[in-house]
Amino acid sequence: MTQHAHIVISGAGPVGQALALLLLQQGIAAHDIVLIDAKTSDQASQDARSIALSYGSKQILHTVQAWPIKATRIEQIHVSRRGHFGRSLITASDYALPALGYVARYGDIITPLQILLEQQQIVIKRPTQISAIEEQDDQVLLTLNDEKKMTANILIQAEGGIFGEQTQRTRHHDYQQSAVIAHITTSIPIPHRAFERFTEQGPLALLPQEDGYAMVWCVRPAMAESLLGMDDTAFISALQVAFGERLGKVGTVTPRHAYPLGLNAQASVTKRTVAIGNAAQTLHPVAGQGLNLGLRDAAVLAKCLTHFPIDTALSNFIEQRKTDRSATIRITDSMARVFASTADGSFSQSLLGAGLGLVDLIAPAKRQLAEQMMFGWR
Numbered sequence: 001m002t003q004h005a006h007i008v009i010s011g012a013g014p015v016g017q018a019l020a021l022l023l024l025q026q027g028i029a030a031h032d033i034v035l036i037d038a039k040t041s042d043q044a045s046q047d048a049r050s051i052a053l054s055y056g057s058k059q060i061l062h063t064v065q066a067w068p069i070k071a072t073r074i075e076q077i078h079v080s081r082r083g084h085f086g087r088s089l090i091t092a093s094d095y096a097l098p099a100l101g102y103v104a105r106y107g108d109i110i111t112p113l114q115i116l117l118e119q120q121q122i123v124i125k126r127p128t129q130i131s132a133i134e135e136q137d138d139q140v141l142l143t144l145n146d147e148k149k150m151t152a153n154i155l156i157q158a159e160g161g162i163f164g165e166q167t168q169r170t171r172h173h174d175y176q177q178s179a180v181i182a183h184i185t186t187s188i189p190i191p192h193r194a195f196e197r198f199t200e201q202g203p204l205a206l207l208p209q210e211d212g213y214a215m216v217w218c219v220r221p222a223m224a225e226s227l228l229g230m231d232d233t234a235f236i237s238a239l240q241v242a243f244g245e246r247l248g249k250v251g252t253v254t255p256r257h258a259y260p261l262g263l264n265a266q267a268s269v270t271k272r273t274v275a276i277g278n279a280a281q282t283l284h285p286v287a288g289q290g291l292n293l294g295l296r297d298a299a300v301l302a303k304c305l306t307h308f309p310i311d312t313a314l315s316n317f318i319e320q321r322k323t324d325r326s327a328t329i330r331i332t333d334s335m336a337r338v339f340a341s342t343a344d345g346s347f348s349q350s351l352l353g354a355g356l357g358l359v360d361l362i363a364p365a366k367r368q369l370a371e372q373m374m375f376g377w378r
Contacts, residue, residue, distance in 0.1 A: 003150040005034040007305070008142065011158035012037035012044070012124050014051075014106075015277035015294035017113040019158065020122050021064035022302035034152075035124040036144070041114055047106040050183070050214035052194075052207055052288030054101045055092075057295045066112045071104035072209045075192035082199045082242065099192075101288075103209040133273070140272050153310060154272055156301070157279040158294075162259045166282060169266035171329070175336050177202050177261040178224035179285055184239070185212035188248030196287070199242050203286045203335070206243065212252075216285055217242070218336075224258045261285070263333050267318050267325065274314045276301060281329060284336035289328050297321060 007023065009016045012035040020033050037044075053061075053071065061067045077100055080087040092100045117124060125144075132143035133155065140155045163174075184206070195206040195213075202218030217239070219227065227235060236250045243250075265281035268274065277294025304317040 003034075003148075004139075005150065005152050006032035007034070007154045007156065008140070008150070008152035009033070009035045009156045009158055010037075010130050011035075011160060011277070011279065012039075012126065013158065013160045013277070014109050014113060014291060015160075015298050016156075016158035017110065017117060018060060018064060018066070018295055019156065019276070019298035019302060021066070021113065021116055021120070022060075022298055023305065024120055024122070025064060026302050026306040028306065030120050030122045033122050034150075035117070035122065035126075036128050036130060037124060037126045038129045040127050041124075045107045045111045045114065047110070049106040050181070050207065050209055051104055051106050051109060051291055052101055053104060053109070054288075054292040055097055055099055057292045058099075058102060060295045060299050061109075061113075063299075064113075064116065066116060069102075069104055069112055070108040071102035072207075073099040073192050074101045074103065074194045074208060075099055076190075077194045077196065078246075079196045080198070082197055082204075082244070101194075103194075103207045103214055135270055135272055152272075154274075154305065154314070157268070157273065157275040158277050158298075160278045161282070163262035163264055163282050164260040166264050169264050169268070171263060171265040173263040173333070173337075175261045175263070175284060176220060177218050177284075177336070178221050178258045179261055180215075180217045180219060180224050180227050180256050180258045182215050182256045183209065183212055183254045184215050184236075185251040186247035186249065187251055189213070190247065195243075195246070197243055204242055205285070205288070206247070207288075213247075215239070215253075218261060218285065221260075228256050228258055261336070263329065263336075265325075265329055267322070269314045269318045271311060271314070274301070274317060281325060283329065283332045286332050286335045289332055293325065293328050296324060 007028065009020055016035055020035055023033055024030060058067055075092045077090045078087065090100060092098060129145045130142050131145045134141040139151045139153055142150050142152065142155065144150065189212065192208055194208060197204045201220050201223055204218070205216040206213040227238065230238065232253055235256065236253055240250050261284050263283060268280060276297035278290065280297065281293065283290050283293070300320050301317050304313045304320065308316045
């Protein structure tokens with residue numbers, strides 16, 4: 001017998017799980033929701049990647065009672081251009097907020113969501129993948145990788161994945177950059193202050209986390225390969241040159257990993273299927289907007305699926321998300337291209353540095369930048 005569900009969510013990462021809980025909150029019954037994910041629950045909960053959560057994302061997770069989580073507050077964001085004048089300092093207290101955002105490990109975000117789903121008896125099929133999708137007039141027929149079939153009134157694609165492993169979408173650009181990630185400690189940490197420092201090859205982010213900083217260093221592939229091949233002493237020396245001594249001396253660094261960076265986006269929707277989060281838009285990590293944009297997708301979609309007829313709910317969702325999505329993609333893409341497609345020290349790179357100083361002097365521009373990072377374009 002073929003199993004049927006009202007809503008199937010393909011992808012049980014933070015976006016997919018938050019969506020399921022938001023749907024439940026909006027009045028959809030638990031037995032009408034099924035999640036499908038390729039990872040086991042242990043694989044998800046033990047994932048130690050560092051994730052930047054905006055204050056708006058905290059509000060969404062708080063709404064479904066998945067907050068507090070183990071996270072470090074970001075109270076200030078210092079944005080600068082290496083070797084140039086011009087910087088911007090965004091402070092949470094200027095907006096009467098306790099934090100601009102938070103830094104947490106992926107496993108610490110996903111664990112409370114999984115516990116809530118289990119308590120509500122929402123089914124998660126794992127490890128399972130959808131191998132074929134056939135959209136029919138009144139439902140979607142899904143074939144799973146174990147050859148079993150199931151049907152759904154609505155299929156929501158919320159799979160994650162990194163740029164280099166995804167199917168190409170209509171808006172696609174390889175930045176020819178890689179993100180090198182690690183956790184570092186420094187001799188003079190500044191509590192709760194994050195740094196976004198633009199170097200000649202791309203942004204270098206240090207996000208306060210636990211006893212040090214989560215590092216995301218965006219560089220060209222050859223440089224990434226070189227950084228991965230260095231011993232710790234050589235890597236620390238290279239990082240110190242790129243970042244400077246605003247935090248004192250870099251003390252320790254964990255093993256480094258790298259992944260390719262690109263833009264891969266498409267507002268994919270049919271009468272009965274829709275993509276959200278990384279399944280709809282994979283972004284450059286500059287400004288840390290990827291997961292936050294996905295959680296905003298989930299919050300709006302949950303309301304659309306419960307406030308509009310089934311045959312118009314998804315088109316209404318796409319319309320409501322158009323402005324925030326396009327603005328966030330445009331901002332991150334523009335900043336990434338400055339470094340990915342121009343020579344080191346070019347005029348456009350220098351112009352960005354000068355612009356940072358202007359943002360700090362013009363209050364409305366600074367507020368707009370802060371609100372985009374915290375809540376998205378509304």
